[in-house]
Amino acid sequence: MDRVRLIIFNAALGPLDYRVPPGMAVEPGSVVIAPLGPRQVLGIVWEPERLDGGAEVPARKLRPLLEALPVPPLSAPLRRLIEWTADYYCAALAAVARMAIGSMAALKGGGTTTEYRLSGAEPARLTPQRAAAMDALHDEQATIRELAERAGVSEGVLRGMVGAGLLEPVTVDLDRPYPRARTDHAAPDLSPDQQAAADRFSAAVRDGGFQPFLLDGVTGSGKTECYFEAVATALALGRQVLVLLPEIALTENFLRRFEARFGVSPVLWHSSLKSSERRRAWRAIVSGDAQVVVGARSALFMPYARLGLIVVDEAHEISFKQDDGVRYNARDVAVVRAKFERIPVILASATPALESMQLAEVGVYTKVGLAARYGGAELPAIRVVDLRKDQPERQHWIAPPLVKELRDRLDRGEQSLLFLNRRGYAPLTLCRHCGYRFQCPNCTAWLVEHRLSRRLACHHCGHEVPTPEACPECATPDCMVACGPGVERIADEVTERFPAARVAVVTSDTLGSPGKVREFVEAVEGGLVDVIVGTQLVTKGYHFPELTLVGVIDADLGLEGGDLRAGERTYQQIAQVAGRAGRGEKPGEVLIQTRHPEAPVIAALAAGDRDSFYAAEAEARREAGAPPFGRWAAIIVSSEDEAEAREAARAIGGTRPDLPDVLVLGPAPAPMALLRGRHRYRLLINARRSAEVQRVIRDWLGQLRFPPGVRVAVDIDPYSFV
């Protein structure tokens, strides 16, 4: 090959052709460095016939490639996956390809890098900044930049400490191997149902070939144990396994289970890995040395050398959908990857998405069920508390029946979990005197009071201000009132009623790191916590045998807003959190507080009637032409300039296609009309399944030109409608 076409890592550029200099060997998938004007850019060699464009430049005008990087070429199945993803989600090929190269630094090859750690030297005198760094950096080892970030001091301070001998360099080998998993380390005794499921998965791994499974097992049925057997089978065959989890907070729990089963840790892949870990993990993934990789979405596009199985755990979780950049759904793309790789994929959930249920029903997925909890534990009893009859006291949110049950658990030394999906103390803060409300300057959103950190914060853009002493509008001191509850306020209420109770508040604010998650799990397991008050972060994955009571503070919260998945989402969330109760020997009980006991989702939860709930939801979706029966896509137009965004949205609306199977709604100001300082408009497209909606959108938007400040994003199969 003396002429190649590249995907260039620059979303604004299409494919470009280059000459291969003598002595350089490249093939499709090779990662190379190419000249671009005065700069050097990264690119991937691609089959020219699969890329549009690449204007016919005569051979003599081509510039030569500069370097072929010492990594194996991306495999053909991965290249097909990248093309499919770009095509399906209307994204730039380069933006998708970029996700396969998780660590730019790792491309340069293995070798060593230098990290730093405290040397143990005792300083004579310390500046306050050095003292703070000494405090913060116990047990830490990372680059100067990463340490500075962790310690909250400048890099200069740390470099000074290196000079003074307080920090010492450590050479880290990037290619040091990971310990090997032992497939027979602690193989469990499976129940007959579990064994049947595990056998099917293992057979699929052995046989190879694309086989998608829906592992539909009630909470506490031991789904993890079942798919671990398939993992063991893959490892015995020398194949790699990818396990996708919806959020990093769940990995801690998973790691412990994995270690207990296989005797070693799996390889982690997530956004907060330090750079040396990232390089090491990426290189091990590419070489095949990483046996089992556990990660969030981004692990999906890695160039695995010998992938043999993909597992998507808690597959119903909407956090698998990425809502910026390439707007893909990792659950769906995982199935597509398995298809290109010709391997099995297992979607595991106690509350599968309606889309997944439907695919199982029509036979695309093989459904494998686990109908009972492991070890004879019963599913918890569910009771509905009608807040119109059993009213909490003024400015309180825990109704008398739930108070009584909490008291019983405290008396018996059992644990309880109160669920409210709202971080902070109160969702709205206003001035009692003039009615002033704190609003985010960058977003259409109120600021949320966080009493623990004494700040008002926007949950969309991260804007924060200290809670003021006086109203910024009328200057009345001490006049702020909190409206409604967040988890911190519920925790206060528990403490007010039961001063001796040990309460843990669990949100993304308090469980921000793996270390914090571990502390929390150990505290609960060690019996140091009586009442957990948490957001959706504690609804799934955890297994606390002494937890016997779950209280849902406000079951109606998720049903407001009115998006078409609200019912399903509420069902999933409450069924998951209910599933935390009674997983050990003692039976569990769940109290659901609501103002709408008659709402179908509440009635279904109370009756434990999942099937008819799903059937009713499916019917409603069919009528609305919503997924999985029809298709949705959204176009989101944004700009820092309101008029510019409106103009662009109007231009898009004005050129809408006139097709019988495609309905275009909008443009209209988005519910979040302002987000992170950008004004936003939305169009929603509802199409029949038969419509080639991506092609329609590409043709439609492709003929329009927008000012540079305007961003036009396409969201295929959207989950967010704000």
Ligand SMILES: Nc1ncnc2c1ncn2[C@@H]1O[C@H](COP(=O)(O)OP(=O)(O)OP(=O)(O)O)[C@@H](O)[C@H]1O
């Ligand atoms: N065969 C088994 N032998 C020993 N322990 C088991 C077995 N199966 C399950 N368990 C234990 O039962 C508990 C529940 O299992 P697991 O957490 O896998 O359930 P799950 O189906 O993932 O539930 P959820 O969906 O609620 O998270 C765990 O502590 C697990 O270790």
Ligand SMILES: [Zn+2]
């Ligand atoms: Zn904001």
